Amino acid sequence: MMILGIDICADRAVCWPLTEIPKDPKGYWKTEILSRSKNPQEDPLTFYFTKEGMEGILNLKPDAVALEPTGVHYTKLIWKVCEDRGIKILWVGHQQASNQRKSYGLPDKNDLADAFAIACYASLYHDHENYFIDFPPEVRKIKELYLQLKTLARFQSPLIARLKQQLVYEFPEAAHVGMDAKEGRRTLPTWLCFRDRGKRKNKYWDNRYKNSVAHQYEIEISYYTRKLAETIDNYDLWIGEIEKELNSLVNEPMFKTYNESFDEFKFGLRARAILLSLIYPFERFSSIGAFKRRIGATKDEISSGKSIAWKTGVGSKLCRTELYLWVYTVICKQTNRPNSKIGKLIAQKYDQWILEAENPEAIESKMRSRMQSEALEKVREALLKSISPLIPQSEKGNLASIMGLIEIALKSTISENTSADKLKMNKKEAKKRLHNLIMSKTANYTARWLYRSLKEKLK
Numbered sequence: 001m002m003i004l005g006i007d008i009c010a011d012r013a014v015c016w017p018l019t020e021i022p023k024d025p026k027g028y029w030k031t032e033i034l035s036r037s038k039n040p041q042e043d044p045l046t047f048y049f050t051k052e053g054m055e056g057i058l059n060l061k062p063d064a065v066a067l068e069p070t071g072v073h074y075t076k077l078i079w080k081v082c083e084d085r086g087i088k089i090l091w092v093g094h095q096q097a098s099n100q101r102k103s104y105g106l107p108d109k110n111d112l113a114d115a116f117a118i119a120c121y122a123s124l125y126h127d128h129e130n131y132f133i134d135f136p137p138e139v140r141k142i143k144e145l146y147l148q149l150k151t152l153a154r155f156q157s158p159l160i161a162r163l164k165q166q167l168v169y170e171f172p173e174a175a176h177v178g179m180d181a182k183e184g185r186r187t188l189p190t191w192l193c194f195r196d197r198g199k200r201k202n203k204y205w206d207n208r209y210k211n212s213v214a215h216q217y218e219i220e221i222s223y224y225t226r227k228l229a230e231t232i233d234n235y236d237l238w239i240g241e242i243e244k245e246l247n248s249l250v251n252e253p254m255f256k257t258y259n260e261s262f263d264e265f266k267f268g269l270r271a272r273a274i275l276l277s278l279i280y281p282f283e284r285f286s287s288i289g290a291f292k293r294r295i296g297a298t299k300d301e302i303s304s305g306k307s308i309a310w311k312t313g314v315g316s317k318l319c320r321t322e323l324y325l326w327v328y329t330v331i332c333k334q335t336n337r338p339n340s341k342i343g344k345l346i347a348q349k350y351d352q353w354i355l356e357a358e359n360p361e362a363i364e365s366k367m368r369s370r371m372q373s374e375a376l377e378k379v380r381e382a383l384l385k386s387i388s389p390l391i392p393q394s395e396k397g398n399l400a401s402i403m404g405l406i407e408i409a410l411k412s413t414i415s416e417n418t419s420a421d422k423l424k425m426n427k428k429e430a431k432k433r434l435h436n437l438i439m440s441k442t443a444n445y446t447a448r449w450l451y452r453s454l455k456e457k458l459k
Helices: 025-035 051-059 072-084 094-103 111-125 137-170 187-192 204-210 223-250 253-265 269-279 288-294 317-331 341-357 360-390 393-416 427-458
Strands: 003-008 012-018 046-048 064-067 088-091 300-304 307-311
Touching (some): 003 072, 003 111, 012 111, 025 111, 046 051, 051 072, 064 072, 072 088, 094 111, 137 223, 223 269, 253 269, 253 341, 253 427, 269 288, 269 317, 288 427, 317 341, 317 427
Parallel strands (some): 064 088
Antiparallel strands (some): 003 012, 300 307
């Protein structure tokens, strides 16, 4: 069976064909890489996203193509070409591909190495479907629509900011009024561009403008301002169309049990969409750790010897953002909280952490600890820069141990000299950091309950 591992770049596909797993993958890599080139125009197995490039991939006659599900629009073209030709697609998770590359000692940030690692992983496990990510058409469409909404919101935000700037002069009483999209559209932009929202006629803005200081001094609302408002309303209408389609997909019968769990948390449409795109089907998660890592609600431990560090930002950044927004808009506001048993438990935990954070001693302790860590890191960097050139190559293996002993000695010294007066601690900043930490902890705590809820309902 010939499997083609592909690493997708911005305008090209870097390919690595394998008919079997090499007995010595690292040795095979060192030999085969000699016939390849990092220059995409010179490499014989790098194909651009053109008609000729796609024909080049098909001419390799793969039985299956292995891809990472990153870069939705780039992988979509390869997926479509392969689907039309009846070529099986194997979606390899980013973490699995990364682990495969590391286990073979392949270079990082190398497209050829990534393609080879993907091909090896797919060749090893192609008979085991649970080793690959499943992307049903409905899930792919949900992810696509979700990303479209994110893009439109990103385009719309600066337009709203600019409109408010215009109104400071042309209609100052309206410049700082909230512009939430009630029932899908914003009332002020529709009034500015003379559009009917299809609701009950409201004279509110007519009356406000008649009594405006701008109207009194014959300052007119400019054509530019009205066109801005029209563009904002166009985006609202467009977003409404996408949300309608997305809502229909999210509520498909195949997701019924998932939505029953989501209801317990009072998740909104976008949170449900990104969660479904990441966790469906739920059965592929063998542990709560893998589940939390997938949705960006965890930290990865990096341990070496006696040292332990944590890598943040693991998993989906988009999902992590949606979870934080959910905490902010649902859990932080008592009137919005879910009435379910799980919702109440999460709210109680959040309130407990907030109460602890209000303690002045906790704030001071958090700030002092952070400042000590920052000071220690600066000393460590300076020492490494100074000491490293002086240590013989044969002794550099002991450098980490030496630095560890120095750090232990420095910690006590820094601790003794870290008073509130000397460090001029900014308690307001410390309080803000603590609240951000609580948001993160609440999101992580929520992920644990979501995993339990889904596991119970889908067993």
